[in-house]
Amino acid sequence: xxxxxxxxxxxxxxxxxxxxxxxxxxxxxxxxxxxxxxxxxxxxxxxxxxxxxxxxxxxxxxxxxxxxxxxxxxxxxxxxxxxxxxxxxxxxxxxxxxxxxxxxxxxxxxxxxxxxxxxxxxxxxxxxxxxxxxxxxxxxxxxxxxxxxxxxxxxxxxxxxxxxxxxxxxxxxxxxxxxx
Numbered sequence: 001x002x003x004x005x006x007x008x009x010x011x012x013x014x015x016x017x018x019x020x021x022x023x024x025x026x027x028x029x030x031x032x033x034x035x036x037x038x039x040x041x042x043x044x045x046x047x048x049x050x051x052x053x054x055x056x057x058x059x060x061x062x063x064x065x066x067x068x069x070x071x072x073x074x075x076x077x078x079x080x081x082x083x084x085x086x087x088x089x090x091x092x093x094x095x096x097x098x099x100x101x102x103x104x105x106x107x108x109x110x111x112x113x114x115x116x117x118x119x120x121x122x123x124x125x126x127x128x129x130x131x132x133x134x135x136x137x138x139x140x141x142x143x144x145x146x147x148x149x150x151x152x153x154x155x156x157x158x159x160x161x162x163x164x165x166x167x168x169x170x171x172x173x174x175x176x177x178x179x180x
Contacts, residue, residue: 026061026064026069027061027064028061028062028063028064029060029061030060030061031058031059031060031061031074032058032059032060032061032069032071033056033057033058033059034053034054034055034056034057034059035055036055037054037055038052038053038054038055039052039053039057040052041053041071041073045065045066045068053073057073057075058073058074058075059071059072059073059074060072060074087143090143090144090145091143091144091145092143092144093141093142093143093180094141094142094143094155094156094178094180095138095139095140095141095142095178095179095180096139096142096155096158096176096177096178096179096180097120097121097124097132097136097137097138097139097176097177097179098124098128098130098132098137098139098174098175098176098177099120099123099124099127099128099130099133099137099174099175100128100129100130100171100172100173100174101127101128101129101172101173102129102172102173103172103173104166104168104173106127106173107166107173107174107175108166110123110127110175111163111165111166111175114163114175114177115163120136120137120163120177121136121137121138122136124136124137125137129172137177138179141180142155144156148169150167150169151167151169151174151176154167154174154176155176155178158176158177158178159178160178160179160180161177161178162177162178163175163176163177164176164177164178
């Protein structure tokens with residue numbers, strides 16, 4: 001019985017050793033290389049593809065998560081091809097103010113008031129039901145894609161200083177003024 005148990009134990013240890021040797025260990029700081037002809041580089045596990053690496057590309061492991069490795073690519077890139085400013089990919093910033101009311105009649109009356117020379121910020125502060133009313137309706141700086149398509153279309157169709165016609169949405173009736 002002792003021989004049987006010793007043999008069984010030796011077999012289990014040998015099997016576990018073979019399994020560990022067959023599976024490569026990845027740890028923080030280890031330099032690894034792409035084995036496939038091309039491998040996708042993703043923003044997060046299973047996320048959007050942000051690039052591709054070719055066979056032999058060197059990377060350093062930063063972290064492991066299940067079957068995914070977070071890596072830092074080791075290599076060189078032309079300095080004029082990169083930027084440290086992620087805002088460059090957002091497009092040109094624009095700025096607008098908004099008045100939001102519940103009815104078409106209110107919006108039409110306000111639009112006539114504005115066309116008559118009323119100050120947009122003051123009207124927004126007094127009559128808008130938007131949380132931005134306290135700031136004169138100022139929505140702050142925005143980039144393409146920050147607002148709903150109907151907001152963006154209305155705002156970007158304006159020149160700086162112009163006021164939009166009434167824009168109807170599920171939230172109510174909006175009037176925009178392009179600030180930047």
